Amino acid sequence: MSILVANGLTQWFGPEVALEAVDLAIDAGEHMAVLGENGAGKTTLLRILATAARPTSGRLQIMGLDALKERRRLRHRIGYVSHAPGLYPALSAVENLEFFCTLQGVNRARARESLDLVGLGSVANRPAGLLSRGMQQRLAIARAILHDPRLLVLDEPDASLGSDAAELLGAMMHGRTVVLATHDQALANRLCQRTLTLRHGRSVGTATRLHVVK
Amino acid sequence: MTNSFAVAFAVARKDLRAEWRTRELVPALAQFVILALVIANFGFQIDSRNAPAIAPGILWLALVFAGLVAFGRAFAAEREQASLEALLMTPASPIAIFAGKALAATLLLVGCEAVLLPALAIFFGTPLSIQVVAAVFVATIGMASLGCLFAAMVARVRARELLLPLLTLPLWIPFIVAGGQAVQVAMGASGSYDQAMALLVDFDILFVVLTSLAARFVLDD
Numbered sequence: 001m002s003i004l005v006a007n008g009l010t011q012w013f014g015p016e017v018a019l020e021a022v023d024l025a026i027d028a029g030e031h032m033a034v035l036g037e038n039g040a041g042k043t044t045l046l047r048i049l050a051t052a053a054r055p056t057s058g059r060l061q062i063m064g065l066d067a068l069k070e071r072r073r074l075r076h077r078i079g080y081v082s083h084a085p086g087l088y089p090a091l092s093a094v095e096n097l098e099f100f101c102t103l104q105g106v107n108r109a110r111a112r113e114s115l116d117l118v119g120l121g122s123v124a125n126r127p128a129g130l131l132s133r134g135m136q137q138r139l140a141i142a143r144a145i146l147h148d149p150r151l152l153v154l155d156e157p158d159a160s161l162g163s164d165a166a167e168l169l170g171a172m173m174h175g176r177t178v179v180l181a182t183h184d185q186a187l188a189n190r191l192c193q194r195t196l197t198l199r200h201g202r203s204v205g206t207a208t209r210l211h212v213v214k
Numbered sequence: 215m216t217n218s219f220a221v222a223f224a225v226a227r228k229d230l231r232a233e234w235r236t237r238e239l240v241p242a243l244a245q246f247v248i249l250a251l252v253i254a255n256f257g258f259q260i261d262s263r264n265a266p267a268i269a270p271g272i273l274w275l276a277l278v279f280a281g282l283v284a285f286g287r288a289f290a291a292e293r294e295q296a297s298l299e300a301l302l303m304t305p306a307s308p309i310a311i312f313a314g315k316a317l318a319a320t321l322l323l324v325g326c327e328a329v330l331l332p333a334l335a336i337f338f339g340t341p342l343s344i345q346v347v348a349a350v351f352v353a354t355i356g357m358a359s360l361g362c363l364f365a366a367m368v369a370r371v372r373a374r375e376l377l378l379p380l381l382t383l384p385l386w387i388p389f390i391v392a393g394g395q396a397v398q399v400a401m402g403a404s405g406s407y408d409q410a411m412a413l414l415v416d417f418d419i420l421f422v423v424l425t426s427l428a429a430r431f432v433l434d435d
Contacts, residue, residue, distance in 0.1 A: 075305040084296035090232040102224040103304035
């Protein structure tokens with residue numbers, strides 16, 4: 001059964017079309033990679049799927065709800081990792097997560113659990129601004145899973161993660177429906193069952209993992 | 215479900231904790247208001263007769279410009295850290311987030327006023343009474359709600375430093391008029407202090423309610 005259904009998603013930025021009539025259906029528990037060159041529309045598509053942006057036109061249904069009208073209700077169930085970690089540099093890693101626990105309405109104990117899951121337990125009290133770029137990315141991933149979302153939307157989460165990116169992301173993605181944008185086709189092939197390729201904002205086709213391997 | 219009071223309190227505490235650790239805003243604002251008083255002290259021929267007439271004007275000028283900086287930073291810092299999106303991607307009520315930001319900005323400006331008011335008394339020899347403090351504090355509440363709303367509106371546009379004063383200053387005029395009158399009366403001028411304070415409280419209620427309602431549309435893009 002499809003957990004996410006998009007029809008004709010289109011996004012204009014002034015005279016430029018960033019996304020043009022993209023259709024998509026993702027089943028519960030499925031992992032889909034979104035591939036494409038820079039400027040292909042990956043981030044625009046993911047921001048719409050994460051309910052961070054509204055499309056100019058098109059329809060989007062997530063978990064049976066109209067994602068353009070029920071955004072706040074859906075945000076309990078969606079975890080989003082964007083390009084920028086978006087952390088508070090003066091707060092420690094655990095303080096960053098505890099703050100978002102309050103905003104998500106989950107127990108603050110989840111902060112330490114999430115830090116341990118992404119391997120940051122040992123730097124929990126270090127200010128986020130003093131963490132390396134890779135650690136900040138891990139912290140952003142930990143924030144995205146604080147509320148145990150059913151749908152994860154990950155925009156190039158492998159950037160600056162290091163050699164164990166696939167293992168970490170695989171563990172985070174397990175049991176969840178995932179949309180993952182990446183430039184790394186090998187990573188997409190390893191973590192996802194299906195790929196969607198975008199070019200100039202248009203879908204140029206989807207492929208299952210077997211086809212990509214071929 | 216998220217508790218709106220817990221969210222507002224968490225947002226305010228987060229902003230105050232970040233300010234306490236970085237000390238970016240309050241020391242700079244305190245220096246600014248002291249410099250403003252020094253310049254005014256040299257710019258005007260101040261003596262014991264004209265000080266009660268001039269000091270309230272200087273007080274509100276310094277407060278208005280310090281407020282513009284304080285409220286502008288409330289959302290500019292979120293934008294610079296790219297954390298505004300993460301904040302708004304939570305199911306927390308935009309009104310609660312706005313209330314938390316406004317509360318923190320208000321308390322930071324109150325910290326600045328704690329420097330400004332004694333300095334005004336020292337430089338101008340005006341009385342530092344509870345009436346003066348109350349008038350400034352009550353005006354700060356309404357000014358903060360308006361300042362934070364417009365700061366949130368302009369946080370994502372390019373010319374925000376220019377737009378924020380253009381949008382905010384006209385709507386701060388009622389606070390400056392009523393607050394100025396209250397402070398003048400508290401410093402010895404004739405008039406009704408209670409009437410000016412009642413007007414300030416009315417403006418507070420009006421603008422706090424209006425900005426809370428508008429915050430939902432400003433923050434929920």
